[in-house]
Amino acid sequence: MIPYGRQDVSDKDIAAVLEVLQSDFLTQGPAVPRFEAAAKAQCNVDYAIAVNSATSALHIACMALDLGPGDILWTVPNTFVASANVGIYCGADVDFVDTDPDTYCMSVAALEEKLTQAERDGKLPKVLVPVHFAGQSCDMRAIAALAGKFDIRIIEDASHAIGANYLGQPVGDCAYSDICVFSFHPVKIITTGEGGLATTKDPKLASRMELHRSHGVTRDPALMDQASEGGWYYQMVDLGYNYRMTEMQAALGVTQFERLSEFVDRRNALALEYDRKLADLPVTCPVQNPDSRSAFHLYPILVDNRAEVFARLRENGIxxxxxxxxxxxxxxxxxxxxxxxxxxxxxxxxxxxISIPLYFGLTEEAQDQVVSEIGRAVSF
Structure with a gap:
């Protein structure tokens, strides 16, 4: 079976994890800060907070923005459930903005229309979560311009988009958002096994997210309400969670980051080959916004009789x-x-x-097999 996605783990990745396993720290050691430093360099931001999943990153991002009961979060229907669930975690209400028919990302036109109606109804959102679907950035400049009119905070759900660019700048630079969130699940562009990360330019938001990822507990005298009683002393100053990333995950992430450009270049090359090889078949290939370069986490095609085509492809090893x-x-x-x-x-x-196979290790022969089986399935 040719999978739709899979990780690519090198000998260097394995050695990095082994080194951690033989060290003094399996958690809360030096590997996590190194991973965060790699993310900051990639995204050109001052702050990066590593956690155990993108869902955790979304949750602490919402908490940092004080999302709570009586507030509203908007996201898109075309996403994994976590993008919406985090609003419920915070006690907020959740609504959705429809997607663009070409890019499958948040529709700017639909957002503008919904904001106009929400203003009339007195139900404007506090937080907006646009999702960079399949690795391609939303039109963040336009989305931020609309949100700015109503003082709406923005969290970019870039779970699919580490290594992508928008308007010539890296996704994650928070040029048009308060916080940006990434996923490092095994089928994503780079992996830490499970894992997530939030970037921001705001030191106060970064401090709050750091606090919330580790029980709301701190040893920082500036955050305590009294002087330390000794070297053992800590205080719980807010309600937080155990969302920490392990040292093993972080070590894998550091070496994976070294290959990020290679991974994204290969995925783009494979996507161009799909564009060419599928051109004469009755399928719709994904449209790319000229203002962005996708990381191509996914390559979704549109077909008629989807259930039948899906079943035939699975039956034939795709x-x-x-x-x-x-x-x-x-x-x-x-x-x-x-x-x-x-x-x-x-x-x-x-x-x-249907999302068809796309990953770094996909060979030319395997891609040709995918295309051949698609041709048979849609012509059945």
Whole structure:
């Protein structure tokens, strides 16, 4: 079976993890700061906070922005459920903005229309979470301009997009957001096994996220309400969580970061080959915004008779997947008042979408096999 995605782990990666296992620190040692330094260099920001998943990063980002009961978070239906769930974790209400029919990212036109109505209704969001789907950045300049009119805070969900560029700058530089979040799951561009990270330019937001990832506990005298009682002393000054990244994960991430450009270049080359090889088949290939360079976490195509095509591809050794079932159609969210038909562009995309294999180690022969089987499946 050719998988839709997989990690690429080198001997150097393995050696880095082994070195940690033989060291004095398996957690809270020097590897996590090195990983954060690599992220800061990549994204050209002053602060990077590593955690155990992108969901955790999204959660502490919302907490840092004081999202809570009575507030509203908006994201898109075309994402993994975590992008919306973090609003519920904070006690906020959640709503969605439909996606662009070409890029499958947040639609600027839909956002503008929804903000106009929300202003009339007195239901403007406090936090907006645009999702950089499949590795391609949303139109963040336009989104930030709209959000800025209403003092809405922005968290970029860039779980798919480490190594991507927007307007010539790295995704994660927070030029148009307060915080940006990445994922390092094994099928992403680089991996730490499980893991996530948040970047920001704001020292206060960084400090709050650092606090919330580790129980709300601090040894920093500046954050305590009384003098330290000794070298053992700490205080819990806020409610936090155990969201720390391990040293093994971080060590793997450091060596993976060294190959980030290589990974992204290879994925872009494979995507261009798919564009060429699928051009004569009755499928729709992903559209790329000329203002951005995708990291190509995914290569989603649109087909007719999706269920049948999906089944035929799986039966013939092509490990395709679907990203994503629109969040608002899940039972949990239907119970909160959402319904089929609420976000037609996201639903129309989902009805035809298949993510085909795309990963660093995909060979030319395997890619040709994928294309050949797609041709058979859609012509059946």
């Amino acid at each position: 490990g395709v997947n679907v990203h994503y079932i629109p969040v608002h159609t899940q039972p949990f969210w239907r119970a909160r008042g959402f319904a089929q038909g609420d976000f037609p562009q996201s639903e129309a995309y989902y009805a035809r979408a």
